[in-house]
Amino acid sequence: MHIRSFTTAARPLLRHVARTVMFLAVALGSTRAGAQDWPDRPLTVADGRVTVGGDVTLTAGTDDPGYFNFTDYGRSALRLVRFDAVTSLRINERVSCLAELRAEGDSREGHWTAGAYAAYVRVKPWTARGFEVQAGRIPTAFGGFTRRSYGSANLLIGYPLAYQYLTSLRADAVPRTADDLVEMRGRGWYVHYPVGAEYWDHGVPATTVFRYDTGVLAKIGFAAARTEIAASLTAGTLSNPGLGDGNGAPQLAVRVAARPWPGVQVGVSGASGAFVEGSVRDVLPDHAAGRQYRQHALGADAEVSHGYWLVRTELVSADWRLPALGTPLLASPLRATSWLAEGRYKLAPGLYAAGRYDRMFFSRIPSTGGSISWDASLWRVEAGGGYSVRRNVMLKASYQYNRRDGGMVPVAHLAAAQLALWF
């Protein structure tokens, strides 16, 4: 069955790869032509007070009919086109502001959005100490991959499942029974539930890197212990961050990262926040309306590097509690667990090969048809590499094999190419 599905997919896959190569050849051609004039370091003005950096990601990839790589209903990570401009304004040695403007779309479908991805004030009360506070639209403290989500830092083109894969849960609509949830297994890209918002929309990932949250983050570093602790208090949750507070309860996230030896970094993270939005709680029956339905998450990550090798692993376990409204009841928290291992080896100056194994599975719930995982478990293998045309111009290509135990498309062979530029 898998061989047949690959054969069926082969022709369009080759056609799309050819398109991809052409797309990138044109992009690369213009890169070479203008390369001598491109900045490869941040631009500074006003005597160094204002620093402007940029990050551009152009991605083209094959069709993904199983929506394995979609970040919402209309956009795929394998066709991501993104323009980032990051400006830092140093008011004095204690206070600075940072704003990141982002325009993002799908290289085929469009669905463009633009806005402030991050915008916060950064205060360092003591210049000689490693303590700072950020307030505004901020990255959450949780997780290891959050710091590598830009095209230039991601070893491959796809994103880890925990940070991108759309589960069948929504914050603005909930299932009445376990059977409602089971019906949506493997189709997190387009979900509808009987309670809450009446329209169809995509589900949420365990934790997203495609939106930042709003709140305050405090970070303290202990140089002697090579340890950093970060804690954030934000309006949204890992799954559903945003500008506003949809349920009147904040999320607390904490991360502790340490570098016990050169080349080794380990981190643990935890987060807890109210997930289900107030608009849903407003329509719940009295016995269920009075409480918060929270998302909890735990994470652990490690990185080891030496010579030409880099190896990382990360575990994310998230659970959501939903209202128990009808039988079969959703009595227990719904858990999603994701584990990945990725590595890179530099083959030559500017050239590397990389691979990632990623698995995500879901807890079981009782349904009318018997015990079943509440969403379709899946795993992904991605292999590829990158070549740096210049220090800040990188061309990447990767192949993905995705397999899921549910949904309309259980297997997908996907390919993509990407041009990543930064300064």
Next chain:
Amino acid sequence: MVLIKVGVAVALVAAAVRVPATSQREPLCVVRGRVEFARSVPAAEHRPSAVEPGGAVEPDVLNRRRAVVYFEAAPRGAFEDRESARVSLDQRRETFVPHVLAITAGTTVDFPNHDRTYHNVFSLSRAKRFDLGRYAAGASKSVRFDRPGIVRVFCDIHSHMNASILVFGHRFFAVTDDQGRYEIDRVPPGTYLLSAWFEGAVREQRPVAVMADTRAIELDFTVR
């Protein structure tokens, strides 16, 4: 663009200048002077990032205030006295020290890591592509530079770290000191073109004529 300019200048000078053969009996001249800065020297900056805004980069203005003054066309015979040398480009406090290194082709450069963290020195310059991988404090790796050209050096882990190595086919060059002074000695009689290079570009070029009885020439440059 800069390379094209330099290339054109070299071709023009090579065509126009008649350089007499050097001789042990001929008195040789010293060309010296100062490179002034008519603008502020840009400090190293962290790449702004929302997830890792980073701390302030330790000021290293003196280290970054280095220019290289060199002869575009060397005297005849200048290529015959090549010698293999060994110099060091340190990694300290997430900075390459010195920020600018000028060497003759055939020189080996050591890259010792004096920080507590890993560094990964690399270059994708045409004159020399290399990647030393990640290595820890106390360790050092080396690269031999055989081909003249400009080699830009970076750290793969710390994006604000950068340095330049100018590899020459002759010995008629000098890096400015803390006061911006340079000195190029044992220059035989002839007419030459001197260039002042700073942060990736030739900032000023000036012709100089060394007569048989000239002992010293003062020539200043300005980086605008």
